[in-house]
Amino acid sequence: MSKRREIALCIGAGPAADELVSRWGEEGRQIASRVHVMPSDERARAALAALDEVREVWVAAGEGLGAINLAAAVKADHPGRKVYLVDCEETGSVRSRMHAAALDGTRSLSELTAVVRAQMARGDAAAPGADSADGLPSGAEEPPSVPPLSATQETVPEAAAQALLAERSTEASTGLARAGFLLTVVSGSGGAGKSTVSTLAAHLAARRGLRTALLDADLQFGDLRDLAGSCLRVPLEEVAADGSALAAADDAPLTLIEAPRRLETAEVLGAALPAVVDELLARFDFVAVNTGAGWDEQRLALLERSVSTLFLVDQRTSSVRACRHALDLCLRCGVATSSFLLAVNRCTRHAPFTSIDVSSALHGAHVVELADGGREVEELLGAGMVEALVESRNPLCTSIDRLLDEILPGAGGMASCGGEPLSPGRRGLRGTPRRESGRRRGRREEKERRRSRKEARAASGVLS
Structure with missing residues (x-):
């Protein structure tokens, strides 16, 4: 049985998902084996509704505004979950839409990789033989297993990963407020x-x-x-x-x-x-x-x-x-x-x-x-x-x-x-x-001024 996977990654279904994972290379395959992978369309909402263990949802931005719309819908369905956009260019238009949808910010692939590696460093790796393709869209191929890192390959020490996660968690909690x-x-x-x-x-x-x-x-x-x-x-x-x-x-x-x-x-x-x-x-x-x-x-x-x-x-x-x-x-x-x-x-x-x-x-x-x-x-x-x-x-x-x-x-x-x-x-x-x-406010202010003048005159004895 696999360990609880608390992150869901929404990417394009079918060829789009294959192309994205291929572009991300080894990191994409490692992510796919450690998180729930699902299509970035309406089906993701139904899949997430059945996954109580998911605490964070990462939506790959890709092209257009579909990712923001999906992220907004996911956040509305489960306000307690953190929802991020991945590989998203933060233009003013995107920031305003994210703010309106109460999203938790943007993340990069390297940050997602750091999260996965930190989980592995804590011994939260999936058990041998666990199904690594949960949530994949029908017809999509299971990602190949990731070979173990060699001694010459760069790894993220647990302390460094924890520091990165703490820093990013602080940024996420104030993400749009800090911008x-x-x-x-x-x-x-x-x-x-x-x-x-x-x-x-x-x-x-x-x-x-x-x-x-x-x-x-x-x-x-x-x-x-x-x-x-x-x-x-x-x-x-x-x-x-x-x-x-x-x-x-x-x-x-x-x-x-x-x-x-x-x-x-x-x-x-x-x-x-x-x-x-x-x-x-x-x-x-x-x-x-x-x-x-x-x-x-x-x-x-x-x-x-x-x-x-x-x-x-x-x-x-x-x-x-x-x-x-x-x-x-x-x-x-x-x-x-x-x-x-x-x-x-x-x-x-x-x-x-x-x-x-x-x-x-x-x-x-x-x-x-x-x-x-x-x-x-x-x-x-x-x-x-x-x-x-x-x-x-x-x-x-x-x-x-x-x-x-x-x-x-x-x-x-x-x-x-x-x-x-x-x-x-x-x-x-x-x-x-x-x-x-403006017109109504002007009439009201003029009446107030007239009333003030009358009261002042009455107080000075000008009016009987």
């Missing part, structure tokens, strides 16, 4: 307020206790160095050349990655931008990215990595048209738009557009509103006094803070800069409470 949250602020045209919104979002995230990086990815005309206020500054050129340039940011609550001062370096640094973003995500809890007006391959790569993309539209008809063109481009290029959050900026009672207008122009897409902060925003940001702007409880700051409540996991329902909690009744983006409409 930085990437918010990319984009628009279809210039002048929509990307620099302002990304700067305020970074400062508001830092006020929540998140270690925050603000990346100015407007590589030609980025001006966040003049807006970001008093924070640690690191030139993008230094980070692109050596990621250790961020070592000084380990104790800083907010770090600005400045755009290059020379326009001619933009093309070279653009190619290094994905690597810079990955370095930031490994070091920071929250990364806000300001982008330029142009759309290119680097912009699409940012969107793929982003957990949330804030798409700004301002009060111009041309901005709405440009937004529609940019969304069409994303669809043609296969960029997942499920993480997009559309926001119409500079909303007031008498603004030309509301969220309803923009939503109608974009075929019913969900659109939120950012309040107009007035002259105070331009004056304080222009003077580099963003901290004073955040402290002032400006309407724009309050809107962005409520926006962070929607997109950040576990942010709660209270704005950190003094905004009111979101209404618990209506539900909006990603199942979070939807905010009160």
